[in-house]
Amino acid sequence: MIDFLQQLNDVQRQAVQTTEGPVMVLAGAGSGKTRVITYRIAYLIGEENVAPHQILALTFTNKAANEMRQRVDELLHSGSSRGLWIGTFHSIFARLLRNYIHLIGYDGNFSIYDSDDSKSLIRQVMKELNIPVDAVPVNTVQGIISKAKNSFILPDQFHAQASDYNGQKAAQIYEVYVRKLRENNALDFDDLLIKPLELFQAQPAVLEQLQHYFRYILIDEYQDTNKAQYLVAKSLAAKHRNIFVVGDDAQSIYSWRGADITNILNFQDDYPEASVFKLVENYRSTQTILQAANGVIKRNRRQIEKELVSRQSSGEPLTLLESFNEKREAEKVGEYIRTWKLTKGFDYKDFAVFYRTNAQSRVLEDIFRMDRIPYRIFGSVSFYKRKEIKDAVAYLRFIRNDQDTESLLRIINFPPRKIGEVSIGKLRDYALTNNSSLYEAILKAEEADFPARLRNALQGFIAVIEQLKDIAKEGSVYDVLSALYESTGITSLLQAENTPESMARYENLQELLSMARDFSDHNEGTNGLNDFLNGISLATDYEEVQEDDNYVSLMTVHAAKGLEFPVVFITGLEERLFPLNYYESDELEEERRLFYVAVTRAQQKVFLSWAKSRYYYGQPQTCMKSMFIDEVDSSILITESGKKQSNGSVSEKKQSIERCNGRTPVPSSVSKSGGNSSSDERSSGLKSGTRVHHAMFGPGIVLSVQGTGERQKAKIKFRNVGEKTLMVQYANLTFEQ
DNA sequence: AACTTGCGTATTTTT
DNA sequence: TACGCAAGTT
Numbered sequence: 001m002i003d004f005l006q007q008l009n010d011v012q013r014q015a016v017q018t019t020e021g022p023v024m025v026l027a028g029a030g031s032g033k034t035r036v037i038t039y040r041i042a043y044l045i046g047e048e049n050v051a052p053h054q055i056l057a058l059t060f061t062n063k064a065a066n067e068m069r070q071r072v073d074e075l076l077h078s079g080s081s082r083g084l085w086i087g088t089f090h091s092i093f094a095r096l097l098r099n100y101i102h103l104i105g106y107d108g109n110f111s112i113y114d115s116d117d118s119k120s121l122i123r124q125v126m127k128e129l130n131i132p133v134d135a136v137p138v139n140t141v142q143g144i145i146s147k148a149k150n151s152f153i154l155p156d157q158f159h160a161q162a163s164d165y166n167g168q169k170a171a172q173i174y175e176v177y178v179r180k181l182r183e184n185n186a187l188d189f190d191d192l193l194i195k196p197l198e199l200f201q202a203q204p205a206v207l208e209q210l211q212h213y214f215r216y217i218l219i220d221e222y223q224d225t226n227k228a229q230y231l232v233a234k235s236l237a238a239k240h241r242n243i244f245v246v247g248d249d250a251q252s253i254y255s256w257r258g259a260d261i262t263n264i265l266n267f268q269d270d271y272p273e274a275s276v277f278k279l280v281e282n283y284r285s286t287q288t289i290l291q292a293a294n295g296v297i298k299r300n301r302r303q304i305e306k307e308l309v310s311r312q313s314s315g316e317p318l319t320l321l322e323s324f325n326e327k328r329e330a331e332k333v334g335e336y337i338r339t340w341k342l343t344k345g346f347d348y349k350d351f352a353v354f355y356r357t358n359a360q361s362r363v364l365e366d367i368f369r370m371d372r373i374p375y376r377i378f379g380s381v382s383f384y385k386r387k388e389i390k391d392a393v394a395y396l397r398f399i400r401n402d403q404d405t406e407s408l409l410r411i412i413n414f415p416p417r418k419i420g421e422v423s424i425g426k427l428r429d430y431a432l433t434n435n436s437s438l439y440e441a442i443l444k445a446e447e448a449d450f451p452a453r454l455r456n457a458l459q460g461f462i463a464v465i466e467q468l469k470d471i472a473k474e475g476s477v478y479d480v481l482s483a484l485y486e487s488t489g490i491t492s493l494l495q496a497e498n499t500p501e502s503m504a505r506y507e508n509l510q511e512l513l514s515m516a517r518d519f520s521d522h523n524e525g526t527n528g529l530n531d532f533l534n535g536i537s538l539a540t541d542y543e544e545v546q547e548d549d550n551y552v553s554l555m556t557v558h559a560a561k562g563l564e565f566p567v568v569f570i571t572g573l574e575e576r577l578f579p580l581n582y583y584e585s586d587e588l589e590e591e592r593r594l595f596y597v598a599v600t601r602a603q604q605k606v607f608l609s610w611a612k613s614r615y616y617y618g619q620p621q622t623c624m625k626s627m628f629i630d631e632v633d634s635s636i637l638i639t640e641s642g643k644k645q646s647n648g649s650v651s652e653k654k655q656s657i658e659r660c661n662g663r664t665p666v667p668s669s670v671s672k673s674g675g676n677s678s679s680d681e682r683s684s685g686l687k688s689g690t691r692v693h694h695a696m697f698g699p700g701i702v703l704s705v706q707g708t709g710e711r712q713k714a715k716i717k718f719r720n721v722g723e724k725t726l727m728v729q730y731a732n733l734t735f736e737q
Numbered sequence: 738a739a740c741t742t743g744c745g746t747a748t749t750t751t752t
Numbered sequence: 753t754a755c756g757c758a759a760g761t762t
Contacts, residue, residue: 060751090752114752137746189752224751256749357748379750416738538752558749580748594749617747618753 004075008032008039015277016040019048019216022237022271024264025246028308029293029600030284030564033246037218038068040244041084042075044216052083054215056236059088060224062539064562068220085214089229090192091538096210097187097195098530103203104195109530111186111397111404112537116385118142118177118188121406125176131169144170145177149190150226150258152197154178183437185403193228200235211239222247222267226258234270243271249304250297253558253594255586265304282308284564284603286315288636292606293599296631300589308600317636320629321609325620326360326572329611330367333569336607337373337552340567348374352553352565354598356578360571361554368552378555384536388494388505389512393536395484396477399468400529402439409438415493418457426450464488476520477532481513557598568602570595573610573626595628608632 005013012032015025016039027033041057044050059065065087072081085092098108113121122145123138148158155178159171181188187195200207217237219225222245225233237243245267252261268274282290287310294307321336323329333353340346353364353375361377368375383389391414394407402408413419430448431441441448445458464487472480485491494506519532553565557578572578579591599606610625629637638644 062752064751088752112752115750192752221751253749254751257751259751359747420738556749558751561751590749615753 022274023244024267025277027279030282031279038071056214057086057218059220093192109401113188216242218244223252223264224259230263288315292632295633297596317638318606323611325613326611330363334371348550350566353569354557374551376551379559478516478520481516566603567605569607570598571609574623
């Protein structure tokens, strides 16, 4: 037996050694999930002599993929992971599609559109279809389309299903959007998952080949897979049935992005012969922390039962911080960090502050800056989303794929070449009448009766592009990029501008160039540009945590998943903030899982914090304590003065009784003015926080109630149509089940 | 093309 | 309240 197996507990070892047939590992927080996957891969290669290329390991983040690869190398010997197919769903399928997509009518040099690119394409489609963007927000449309794609519902089917007006419009947009993507020879993120499915349907032989090729399939974070990912994995595993999935249903927090928790809940329906292992031994947190987490998550109905067991002593109780507003909350967090640092030997980097929404980071930042507490915010704007980077990348994409109109429009007049909107309109018309791509139209512009000035400008642009195309044929990515900076002058323009902003952009472009150099040094393959672009489009974790840095980490709970910290502050624990507005019990359950994730990040200590008042959109709002605080076993929760919580004061309990909802008791919350309007509420039973259903507008939550009797009006926030003020007597509201 | 103004919107965001 | 985006202004 390979000696590294000694480092596993019994269940982990069994999971690693059960190499044949379907396996599901339910890995609770901190139970050594990554360890099991990496050891299994190492075991397959080192003990079972499986060739690395026969193993396909799919993750959700590049970071996870890189870590795994590295750990496999460490377990065996450097270089053993060579040939292993390990990466994110998106990057692995992008790679496969580069080879096979010509079979379904795309060019292998396709561009990959990120969500901003696809948004701009949708905007353009809506313009063409004369659908005003203020009627249906672009974001909403994008969400609808993405959701459809994630569920593998193609335009035809979507069209057939669309019942209401909005659905019809969305179907129309969806159809044209898909057509445009194809014309641009571009794939959006969702396409990277569904094009393989289309490929498998159209070319069963390819599927068969891949099924044969990938003997072992491993999937990390299985609870986060969506329908398309589920289907791809299922298709690929159909032959050998060696599918190994690891996940934790209790940490499923991405349903709003299409993740389907039923994939993990129903794994055994698809694979009745599956071996199932539950990892519940937790190596991260104290008993007390796990007691809190277990107690909370138990309240969810949709779950696979398991209770985390700590390998550690009981540790400290959780501390509840109550503040009169969010500023005071931030100050308190700062104070605790400072005193704990001084008196208990913690360092800044041992603390993390979590919040439900990004907007909450602001106060924390302000206070920390004043208090001189070093901090770092995670999840700010990605490097690759910066304008100058996107511009440079658009050049690279376009050089590779000149059907990519999105990229073309981005660069045609950047830097300014006197090719403005009017000229572009002419070119578009010209392309349309000649039934050609936009760039073909530009190439033929000499023949058209355009003004000489425009023809000159276009020639200049063509010269730049064609020169770069030539360099790309022989040269490295670095060569192309530096030639691009040179011939377009984008870097010297920024330098000349010489403002702090322009210099920051200049630095970013230099950073991109050094990344290209680094890439070119390590990748000699012929497909350099494609691989580089793949990496950029699908990368997120550009910001690396520097080991030696010492700062407090600030992040959303979502961003915290997978991380751990000695001391954790969970802030903004108020109704309607955490849990955030929810309309159904499923959504509340996801909020609860999110809270569970937050608590289980902590190794030694958790602070739960809420504020009685908080600014929302410039208005101070009265807040109610989150139900999650009350869900923590009161015997392990103390106040700042060290007292045990008496599980909520009597008066608070009374207020928080919800009368109109059948299923889950929800404490009512935030009343608009903060004043009491209880006399108004009694007549209809409506009050702020009541969840209602309107025949036209669908589900909503009452924000405030004014007046009584016949003249009573309610301000209601609807899930789909936003806020409305309605006369209660006409609105015919029903209480949501 | 660079400015201003006004409007709408304001959850989470692994790719 | 504040920010980003789109249209309007010079």
